[in-house]
Every structure is written in C-alpha cells, then in structure tokens.
Amino acid sequence: MRDDTTVTPMIRLTRVSYDIGITKILTDVSLDLAPGKPTLLLGPNGSGKTTLLKLLMGLLTPTSGAISNTRDLRKAFVFQKPVMLKRSVAANIAFALSATKRDASQATISSLLRRVGLEHLHDRPARKLSGGEQQRLAIARALALNPMLLLLDEPTASLDPTATKAIEDIITSAANDGVKIIMATHDLGEARRLAGDIIFLARGRLGEHTPSPNFFTRPSTPDAQHFLAGDLII
Amino acid sequence: MRAPFLDFASAIQLLINGDATLGAIVKLSLLVTLSATALAALIGMPLGALVALTRFKGRSAVIVILNGLMGLPPVVVGLLVFLTLSRSGPLGTLGLLFTPTAMVAAQAILITPIIAALSRQVIEDLWTEYEPEFAALHIGTRQRITALLWDSRFSLITILLAGFGRAAAEVGAVMIVGGNIDGFTRVMTTSIALETSKGNLPLALSLGMILIAIIMIVNALAWSVRQWAERHAG
Ligand SMILES: Nc1ncnc2c1ncn2[C@@H]1O[C@H](COP(=O)(O)OP(=O)(O)O)[C@@H](O)[C@H]1O
Ligand SMILES: [Mg+2]
Numbered sequence: 001m002r003d004d005t006t007v008t009p010m011i012r013l014t015r016v017s018y019d020i021g022i023t024k025i026l027t028d029v030s031l032d033l034a035p036g037k038p039t040l041l042l043g044p045n046g047s048g049k050t051t052l053l054k055l056l057m058g059l060l061t062p063t064s065g066a067i068s069n070t071r072d073l074r075k076a077f078v079f080q081k082p083v084m085l086k087r088s089v090a091a092n093i094a095f096a097l098s099a100t101k102r103d104a105s106q107a108t109i110s111s112l113l114r115r116v117g118l119e120h121l122h123d124r125p126a127r128k129l130s131g132g133e134q135q136r137l138a139i140a141r142a143l144a145l146n147p148m149l150l151l152l153d154e155p156t157a158s159l160d161p162t163a164t165k166a167i168e169d170i171i172t173s174a175a176n177d178g179v180k181i182i183m184a185t186h187d188l189g190e191a192r193r194l195a196g197d198i199i200f201l202a203r204g205r206l207g208e209h210t211p212s213p214n215f216f217t218r219p220s221t222p223d224a225q226h227f228l229a230g231d232l233i234i
Numbered sequence: 235m236r237a238p239f240l241d242f243a244s245a246i247q248l249l250i251n252g253d254a255t256l257g258a259i260v261k262l263s264l265l266v267t268l269s270a271t272a273l274a275a276l277i278g279m280p281l282g283a284l285v286a287l288t289r290f291k292g293r294s295a296v297i298v299i300l301n302g303l304m305g306l307p308p309v310v311v312g313l314l315v316f317l318t319l320s321r322s323g324p325l326g327t328l329g330l331l332f333t334p335t336a337m338v339a340a341q342a343i344l345i346t347p348i349i350a351a352l353s354r355q356v357i358e359d360l361w362t363e364y365e366p367e368f369a370a371l372h373i374g375t376r377q378r379i380t381a382l383l384w385d386s387r388f389s390l391i392t393i394l395l396a397g398f399g400r401a402a403a404e405v406g407a408v409m410i411v412g413g414n415i416d417g418f419t420r421v422m423t424t425s426i427a428l429e430t431s432k433g434n435l436p437l438a439l440s441l442g443m444i445l446i447a448i449i450m451i452v453n454a455l456a457w458s459v460r461q462w463a464e465r466h467a468g
Contacts, residue, residue: 085381095373145371
C-alpha cells in the first residue's frame with residue numbers, strides 16, 4: 001500500500017470497470033496516482049494497459065466506477081502507433097499548439113523540438129521520419145499541451161536499443177521537469193530503469209500497485225511472479 | 235478509301251498550320267469542360283466533405299447513391315438535361331437547349347457525383363486516421379475540418395483532374411444537349427464523331443490527337459501533384 005496521506009493523488013480510480021458488450025476488458029480497478037516519479041504499467045498483451053490509459057485520458061468512459069482528477073489537470077496522450085499529420089515536423093507541433101493558449105511562435109516550436117532532439121528535422125515531412133523519430137515527434141506534440149500528466153502507450157515497442165534509449169531519456173527529463181508520467185510497457189528492463197512505482201495488470205484486473213523495487217524483489221501475486229519469470233499468463 | 239497514312243499526314247499538316255476551325259473547336263471544348271469542372275467542384279467538394287464529416291439518418295444510402303452515380307451513362311444525362319431544357323420541359327423557357335451553357339450543365343451533372351463521392355472517400359479516410367489524435371490533442375470542430383480539408387488538398391486536386399478528364403472525353407451528353415452546331419456548340423468529341431462519319435478523317439484525327447494530348451497533360455499534372463505531395467507533405 002502506498003502512503004496516500006502525504007501526497008494527494010492527481011487521479012483516483014474507484015472500482016472502475018470497462019466492458020465492450022458482454023466482454024469485460026477491465027474489472028474493478030481502484031487506484032491512486034500521485035505526482036512523482038514515473039508510474040509504469042506492466043502486464044502481458046491484452047491485459048488492459050491501453051484501455052486503462054485511454055480511460056485515464058478520458059478517451060473512454062468507464063462502464064461503471066469513477067475516475068476523479070484534481071482540478072484543471074492538463075493531460076496528454078501518446079498512442080502506441082501515433083499518426084503524424086501530412087505536414088512538416090514543425091507544422092505538426094504548430095498544430096498541437098494551436099489548440100492551446102500557448103503562443104505558437106517559431107521559438108516555442110524549436111524549443112519543443114529541441115527537447116526531443118528533432119530540431120534538425122524541423123522542415124522534414126513528418127511521415128518520412130523513422131519509427132523512433134515519429135515517436136519522439138508525438139511526444140513533442142504531447143508536450144506542446146504543457147501537460148501535468150503525460151500518458152504513453154508502449155512508446156518503445158518495436159524500436160531498436162538506440163531509439164529506445166533516446167525515448168527513455170526524453171521521458172526521464174520530462175519527469176525531472178515535473179511532468180507526471182504514466183507509461184505502459186511490456187519490457188521489464190525498461191520498467192526497472194524508469195519506474196517509481198509499478199501497476200501490474202493481468203486479465204483486466206489490478207494485480208499490484210507497488211513501489212518499483214518491491215515489485216521486482218517481492219511480487220505478491222502469482223500472476224506477477226509468473227510474469228517476472230517470463231511465463232505466459234493466459 | 236485512301237491510305238490511313240495519308241490521313242495522318244494531312245492531320246499533322248492541319249495541326250502544324252493551325253487551322254482556324256480546329257482552333258475554335260478546341261477553345262470551346264476547353265471552355266465548356268473547364269466551366270463544368272469548376273461548377274462540379276463547387277457543388278461536389280462541399281457535398282463530399284459534408285457527407286464525410288457529418289452523421290445523419292440515411293447517410294449510408296446517400297453514400298451508396300453517390301457512388302452509384304459515378305457510373306452515370308453520359309447519354310442518359312444528356313437525355314435528362316435535354317428533357318429539362320426542351321421547350322416543354324421545366325426549364326424550357328430559359329431557351330438554353332443547344333447552347334454551350336446546356337453542355338456545361340450536362341458535363342457538370344455527369345462529374346459532380348464523381349467529385350463528391352471521391353472527395354467523401356478521401357476526407358473520410360483521413361478523418362478515420364486523424365480522429366484519435368484530434369481527440370487526444372483536444373482539437374475543436376472548426377480546426378478539425380480545416381485540417382482535414384487542408385491535408386486532403388493534393389488528393390482533392392487529383393480528383394478534380396480526374397473529373398476534368400472524364401468530362402473532356404465525354405461525347406453522348408454534349409451531342410444531345412449541344413446539338414453539335416457548327417461554330418457554336420461543336421466540341422472536339424462531337425466533331426470527331428461527325429467528321430469520321432462524313433469521311434473527313436484528317437480533321438477527326440487531328441482533333442483526336444489534341445484530345446489525347448490534353449488527357450495526357452492532365453494525367454501528367456495529376457502525377458506531378460502526387461509526386462510533389464509525396465515529397466513535401468508525406
Ligand atoms: N474495441 C475493442 N473491441 C473488442 N475488444 C477489445 C477492444 N479494445 C480492446 N479489446 C480487448 O481488450 C483486451 C485488452 O486490450 P488492451 O487494453 O489493448 O490491452 P493491452 O494494451 O494490455 O495489450 C484485449 O483482449 C483486447 O482484445
Ligand atoms: Mg496496448
């Protein structure tokens with residue numbers, strides 16, 4: 001159990017369930033998410049990570065249960081396969097800025113691109129970027145919203161180690177700047193490197209929510225033990 | 235019967251000498267088809283965008299009908315416009331039958347569904363692709379529509395060129411509503427039909443070559459637009 005008396009949660013989930021028709025995708029998830037180090041969302045494929053992130057973002061509405069935010073919580077989301085507008089790299093950032101009250105000057109755009117190491121690709125058509133570069137551009141676009149909470153869905157899946165490292169560095173520096181990160185991954189090494197705390201999902205249920213070292217040294221549920229041992233959970 | 239070779243030679247002679255009748259026919263053809271394309275674009279593109287971006291009862295039926303109308307037989311369009319504009323028809327008092335205006339109307343009716351249906355498809359496909367990002371970036375309705383139209387612009391230009399090509403090559407409708415009157419409503423396609431039947435093959439052939447050249451140019455334009463878009467917008 002986390003100590004919730006000292007840190008007020010940014011988001012609280014109370015018995016949140018999400019169904020599609022009669023299929024239960026998430027069941028009875030209760031969570032408090034507090035500011036601080038990144039929260040990593042672990043679980044096998046199909047365990048409900050993406051669904052939980054979309055619920056947190058408000059892109060989906062719970063079938064039952066409640067999600068409450070602190071007031072005026074600015075949230076941003078990076079999809080696992082982000083879609084670039086058919087425009088230049090800079091124009092993609094400008095588009096994200098245009099929906100905010102921030103100024104969309106070249107200086108703002110350049111500083112966002114610098115944060116993700118893409119300033120040299122300023123005028124390149126966004127869809128011509130590599131997978132890793134597109135993922136970084138998507139993060140820059142999300143950061144354009146000046147979020148307090150940044151939700152990322154497996155941003156390093158299908159990237160090589162160099163591209164993965166670049167993304168992890170960006171995430172770490174955003175976290176150091178005070179952005180709360182909630183990130184799904186199925187990569188245990190990545191979770192070890194980044195996480196302050198771990199949420200473990202299995203079959204649409206919350207397995208554990210615990211500080212990162214605890215999860216890796218003393219997983220409390222059999223599902224988590226199997227997952228850490230690399231066994232399949234069905 | 236003369237050798238076809240001689241007809242070709244005379245046809246080329248006509249082209250080189252810049253025959254005045256020929257010039258007038260080409261000019262009228264371009265004027266009629268350009269006007270029809272502009273009119274069809276003015277109606278078809280907003281209609282396509284509207285169907286793509288709104289949800290209403292009977293929408294699927296509208297899409298099926300629009301798609302079906304793409305294959306309208308030109309002679310039937312000609313017949314319907316003829317009936318409408320003929321002296322006893324609903325618009326008979328306008329006295330437009332056998333004028334270039336009637337020909338513009340017929341060609342416009344022929345290609346409006348093509349432009350509307352293809353625009354709808356292009357805009358809707360892009361919307362499906364962009365929608366999740368729009369939601370995550372909190373993009374408002376006005377801005378969504380602007381972005382979709384803007385980012386579809388190259389495809390929309392290609393659609394216009396396709397409409398122009400179809401209208402330019404069409405003979406049945408303009409023959410019926412224009413009447414192929416010498417010096418007044420005679421265009422390339424109707425002249426080719428007439429001159430061929432009269433045995434004036436050099437004139438028919440030279441018009442045929444010009445028509446093919448125009449279609450080639452239009453297709454080359456469409457191709458260049460796609461190339462340019464591919465390189466600059468992705
Ligand atoms: N729109 C949908 N329709 C049907 N099933 C879905 C839909 N979205 C997700 N699911 C199912 O819900 C489960 C959880 O999906 P997801 O949240 O994407 O898991 P994860 O991101 O952990 O792989 C999966 O079994 C998936 O097939
Ligand atoms: Mg997922």
